[in-house]
Amino acid sequence: MDNTRKLWIGLATLLGIAFSVLLFMGGEIYRKAPPMPEKVVTPTGATIYSRADIERGRQVWQSIGGMELGSIWGHGGYVAPDWSADWVHREATAVLDLWADREAGVPYSELNADRRAGLQGQLREDIRRNTYDPATATITLDADRANAIATVSAHYENLFGDDPATAELREAYAMRNGTIPDAANRHALTAFFWWTAWAAMTERPDSDVTYTNNWPGEPLIGNAPTNTMYLWSAFSVLFLIAGIAVLGWHHAVTHGRDAGDHMLPASDPLALVRVTPSMRATAWYFWIVLALFIVQILLGAMTAHYQVEGQQLYGFQLSDVLPYALTRTWHTQLAVLWIATAWLGTGLYIAPAISGHEPRFQRAGVIFLLTCLVVIVVGAFAGQWLAVMQKLDLSLNFWFGHQGWEYADIGRFWQWFLFVGLMLWLLLVGRALWPALRRRDESRSIVGLLFVSVVCIGLFFGAGLMWNEHTSLSMVEYWRWWLVHLWVEGFFEVFATAVIAFLFTRLGLLKPRAATVAVLFATIVFLAGGVLGTLHHLYFAGTPTAVLALGASFSALEVVPLAYIGFEAYHTWKLGRATPWMARYKWPIYFFVAVAFWNLVGAGLFGFLINPPLSLYWMQGLNLTPLHGHTALFGVYGMLGIGLVLFCLRGLKPGLVWNERLLKAIFWCFNIGLSLMSLLTLLPIGTMQLLAAIKHGYWYARSAEFMQQPIVELLVWLRVPGDTIFSIGALMLAWFVLRLWVGPKRMADMPPEAVTAER
Amino acid sequence: MIEFYAQIRLAHIAAVMTSGGLFVLRGLFVQAGRPAWALARAPRYFSYAVDTTLLTAALMLVTILPSGVFANGWLFAKLALLPVYIGFGWGALRAGTPGRRRGCFVAALVAYGSMFAIARAHDPLGPLASLIRG
Secondary structure (H helix, E strand, C coil): CCHHHHHHHHHHHHHHHHHHHHHHHHHHHHHHCCCCCCEEECCCCCEEEEHHHHHHHHHHHHHCCHHHCCEECCEECCCCCEHHHHHHHHHHHHHHHHHHHHHHCCCHHHCCHHHHHHHHHHHHHHHHCCCEECCCCEEECCHHHHHHHHHHHHHHHHHCCCCHHHHHHHHHCCCCCCCCCCHHHHHHHHHHHHHHHHHHHCECCCCCCECCCCCCCEHHHCECCCHHHHHHHHHHHHHHHHHHHHHHHHHHHHCCCCCCCCCCCCCCHHHHCCCCHHHHHCHHHHHHHHHHHHHHHHHHHHHHHCCCCCCCECCECHHHCCCHHHHHHHHHHHHHHHHHHHHHHHHHHHHHHHHCCCCCCHHHHHHHHHHHHHHHHHHHHHHHHHHHCCCCCHHHHHHHCECCCCCCCECHHHHHHHHHHHHHHHHHHHHHHHHHHHCCCCCHHHHHHHHHHHHHHHHHHHHHHCCCCCCCHHHHHHHHHHHHHHHHHHHHHHHHHHHHHHHHHHCCCCCHHHHHHHHHHHHHHHHHHHCHHHHHHCCCCCCCHHHHHHHHHHHHHHCHHHHCHHHHHHHHHHHCCCCHHHHHHHHHHHHHHHHHHHHHHHHHHHHHHCCCHHHHHHHCCCCHHHHHHHHHHHHHHHHHHHHHHHHHHHHHCCCECCCHHHHHHHHHHHHHHHHHHHHHHHHHHHHHHHHHHHHHCHHHHCCHHHHCCHHHHHHHHCHHHHHHHHHHHHHHHHHHHHHHHCCCCEHHHCCHHHHHHHC | CHHHHHHHHHHHHHHHHHHHHHHHHHHHHHHCCCHHHHCCHHHHHHHHHHHHHHHHHHHHHHHHCCHHHHCCCHHHHHHHHHHHHHHHHHHHHHCCCHHHHHHHHHHHHHHHHHHHHHHHHCCCCCCHHHHHHC
16 A cells, blocks of 8 residues: 555544544533523522523624624633623622622722631632522522622623713723613623623532633632643643654654655746636636735724724724724634635636636636625625614524624625535536546645645535524534634645645646655644644633543644744745746745744744643633734735735736735735734733733733723834734735736846846 | 823924934935935835834824814824825935936925924914914
8 A cells, every 4th residue: 555545544534533523522512511591590589581681692792793892701802801701700899899898888899808808708609609400490599699790780781882981991892882772682681791601600510610611710709720721731732742752753754755856847837837718717816815805904903993092093983883893803704705715716726727627617607606705795794784783683683694703703694605605616626626636647646635625625614504593602612613723723724735735746846746645644744633623712611621631632733743844934945946937936935935934933832822721711812812813814824825826826927027026025014014013012912911810810801901001002002013014015915916917017028138037 | 092192292203303314314315326325225124114103103193182183284284295205205216317306305305394394383384374374
């Protein structure tokens, strides 16, 4: 059995086992999720909240942007509080104040240390006690808790309305006035917030750990990291080091094994590729990529600015028409959309190039798909606007409005539409690739692997269709991270590796067999950690302890291949200089090298910084999370998308002279801008927040009191240099692409000596 | 942020003076037939850094005192002159002929001086305000 076959069998076995375990864990998460009570009552039978209240509250929360305005269980936006943590702290404080007033006629903070400790001890026992009765599906809370809930509820009903008393707080949270105009809806919202807080402060039956594994850290109620977190955090580092050692040994043994004489082509093989009508039509995709990218940056600037002017943009009352919840929603959605469009376009461009076959009506299919994508973006975003501005009926919100799940925000109708669109993409790519897939030649495996990664990207979007309006929050999170994680930390990695290796084989720089073995091996290594690593997003989402153990161990393994990415980066750079004609692909290659760099820094370093359970316990939802998010998503997949766009443009416009100086400026603007954004703002604020969270409790690091400090505001302003440089890079990229169509410089127009130098 | 208004204003003014001074120096080198120093990497990237600092401080000032934008139009006048200054400034360093470079240099200096005067006077007419309005 040859190496390739062994690796395919190994990959299939790995995926079979890993997904079986992941699905089993899904079952466990379902069984052990925090219960949804039918009613919440006092001992005298008075109803505090009903199930209908909580479920309606969740719908209301989703309609105003859900995770895009503050966060729940640590997942979501960073400007407004984590509502679960905020509620926990406010309810605990309200109970303590009630008891202190009853006992000594003063607020809790004015008692002496002994008395405070005594009351805190009493609170911990009381608040952590699980009074859920499975037989009647009822939670019973004493009168003091009911009073505290009423106090906290009044605060949130005030905050989400337009009462002047909370105007300053709304500004600090970047909330528009009258976020929820309907009073009944505001009250329902408090039921949902309360339930998420209840799960965070109530111990599981026969356990001293809450449903959310003691998240958030809150000294008042005794929420602190568990023993399990310490244990698996330590072991995850051990596994990381062991994995690096094993991979290093493997590299030492196999390095150079396939190095032999490889005849490089005398000229660019891809220059001979016939550009078919459907390939030409993919140019529209690349134009859309740039348009979405620039709009995304604009929305990002508005979102960042909302941190310093909570409702305005340099004096203009922006929140009345485009509040934070929307700018952030569209900013995060467009990131995924433009990157995905780059890949859709690349797939449709290279498929006919690989097979030499243009199926009938392929061009029509390509244009139809693009039209559908534009309709989806416009329609989904319009629905989200109507939802957040509270102009859409709640009954329609799930299907056409804002689902409120970060990265999976669009209405269910638009999700289905996008899923069908992705299946259409698979069909178009598959039918163009079919002759190449059937050919029994050296390239078959690598073409096959590329197609498998494309199929998986399409199919895994389906994970976003696995929940409905009333699915338990823990299960929604489970499926949401199937979609997001298995994309960005799973099959996107496979696609990235496969497409770059594949392009190098097509350029004749790598032997297909060697490339296939390398990509298959890399896929096995990525997915060995990547599949079960999905669980690292779910540590504190109402999941059982096993999620901590498995998630910590396997997600540490995801970082193993990144430790060696320097080899890949250097190899890629060297291939860029392998022949004189490779100068045509210099800048796509440089972007691929940047992918490797940011894979190490953004995904590896900044990712592992927040990865172990003990780290994430404190860091989730702080600025250290977008530090990883921005550097990883743009650094790896944004750069890859741009590199692939440039690669395809080289083929679409073969006889043109590229403006090398402009491309160099674009490249460095992106890298320098991203670095400054991270180092001048996200890292320092995140670190300050971390220290504050450990000292005072998680709620404090996300509070207005902390985030409105002058030093934090100053650090937010330090986004301007990096973001400006980055934006200039994007504008220059748009100008570069525009000039390929408008007034381009052709090789034929250049004097002979210049053409020689260009070659 | 209002606590830091004085410091931010100082940083903005310092950046303005540095940017203007650097432009004058580079322009003079170009006029003297020595463009290599003016267009070398070090002064170029230093000018980008200074201009970015200037822009950041300016945006912070507008946020702290947004009413400045709507007062008597002095800020609008400054902002209107800014692209003029940038355009002529580019021409002063890179225009094709010596005559054009000289013309652009002078025009850029006039634009810069006007912006400075408007900012000092907090009036769109700059120092002429007191003469015209009495």
